[in-house]
Amino acid sequence: MSKGWKLEHIDNVPPKKDTFQKGWKSVRWHLGVESFGVNASTKNKGESLTPIHDELDGNQDELFVVLEGLVEFNLDGQKVKAPVGTLLSVKPHVRRGATALQDKTTVLIIGAPIGAVYKPPSWA
DSSP states (O other): OTTSOOOOOGGGSOOOTTOSSTTEEOHHHHHTOOSSEEEEEEEOTTOEEEEEEOOTTTTEEEEEEEEESEEEEEETTEEEEEETTOEEEEOTTSOEEEEESSTTEEEEEEEEETTSOOOOOTTO
16 A cells, blocks of 8 residues: 555455454455445345444444445334445444345445544454
8 A cells, every 4th residue: 555545346355354254344454444444245145244233332323335236224123125326324323234135245334433533343
């Protein structure tokens, strides 16, 4: 990253070996992003792209971007289908999760704490 930038295709970002779930890619780690979290999850039909959780502990906003396939988001119990190109912004208090509805579904997840400096979690 000596030039101050790095160009990469999502398919070329390797899965992080010590990550907590299969199909998870630490885009932040691979590209050297320091000011916000950014990961990608690729799963097949019926698999969880991200578990149901909230971000109250870190007061973190999250942005989900559907890159490939079809996603079913669970937002406080409400199920929402999201095709390629969908942008979903979620506030910290909302319990959210995502499931792949097609094979090779990929979602990009971007997050950072509201009004605070981002600190990477230990697993990232």
